[in-house]
Amino acid sequence: MEKLIIEGGRKLQGEVEISGFKNAAVALIPATVLAGNICTIENLPNISDVSILSKILRGLGAKVYQKDESVIEIDTKGINSCFIDYEDAKDLRASYYFLGAALGRFKKARVVYPGGCCIGSRPIDQHIKGFEALGAQVNIEHGIISVEAERLIGTEIYLDVISVGATINVMLAATMAEGVTILENAAKEPHVVDVANFLNCMGANVKGAGTDTIKIEGVSQLKGCQHSVIPDQIEAGTYMIATAATSGDVLINNIIPKHLEAITAKLREMGVEVSENGDSLRVRATQPLKNINVKTLVYPGFPTDLQQPMSSLLTVARGTGVITETIFEGRFKHVDELKRMGANVKVEGRIAVIQGVEKLMGAKVAASDLRAGAALVVAGLAAEGVTEIENVHYIHRGYDRLYEKLIELGASIRKTY
């Protein structure tokens, strides 16, 4: 099993290029099923979620060509049906997008209940509500979700909970439904907009993505197209936090600063200098950091996916900070590992109270999920001495060339087995 060894205490310095957004890429790949033709996706991150989805597509009968390090061409003409088994999809969340995409194209799909990060109960009732409202029958038996419709008919759908996954799944399923679908209380995250842009590039008629009302006018056919994945705001935010944690000075390139406003605001509140220049942000930490309060919220609020790395940063800031996790009830599993490194954190339910310490100390720790892994990397970079992180495969789900990028910035990091 791969382990990650970090010798902490080095300032991150230099420039880093941000890759394509995991959470957009993992929706765009299943969305190609709708095209029934050739789609080219550029700026794809080299992460295990993308490899698994490409493998699933091949298994369904698609042709997937790696054109370049970050470009794939997907031909979904050869797919006639969609069944995705446990072994194929147990490690990721985004397999649920095959439900919406295949329902849209074939009016039928069978996909194993999704996996992904173990950060709470993660129900999919709003996805099901959306599919049923469009006219599908949904059954869950033996861990397999089956959706089937004679016809899909556009309608008004109100999401009871703001859900990124349900918003995207309804868009996928409604793209080729008869008539108009109005989706109310939709998620506004940047990847929802990226998927809508991709669908429109395929010939769909989706309006309003990025607001809480999305209108999808069904079309009878879609076509192949070419699309570039938006930059990964969570990867960028992680490098911003890691820079602050090491009193570093890093230029973070290939980003959309607007997507990072919540994290920028919070870092500035802590005393970190963040300056914007086109599609780059320079992050500099030159003074001791002040502790702050952080509450996770749907976009444009502070993203839950950065809560865990951010909590590592708060452990080395002066004073007391409070983190309130409003999205996922089980997203504090990394805290016990941070405590091994000397952090002073008390968790009660969805709240973590963090009393900053002078220094973290390197220790043997294990990642429980993707962003817990990122949090431990941030802590390891800031800590005195050597940190050994187990369960690195979680980190590879969402961070493209992590070692190379950190080494380039001056970190001492290597893998071992």
Ligand SMILES: CC(=O)N[C@H]1[C@@H](OP(=O)(O)OP(=O)(O)OC[C@H]2O[C@@H](n3ccc(=O)[nH]c3=O)[C@H](O)[C@@H]2O)O[C@H](CO)[C@@H](O)[C@@H]1O
């Ligand atoms: C692959 C992907 O893009 N994953 C992201 C996606 O996950 P995911 O799409 O699973 O997250 P959702 O936005 O759906 O979840 C938000 C909240 O809604 C609840 N909920 C969701 C669906 C549902 O049918 N019923 C329900 O109650 C969830 O339990 C959670 O409390 O958005 C999350 C929130 O930004 C991110 O942390 C994940 O990185």
Ligand SMILES: C=C(OP(=O)(O)O)C(=O)O
């Ligand atoms: C929770 C995450 O991913 P997933 O939904 O794919 O498990 C994440 O990216 O932080």
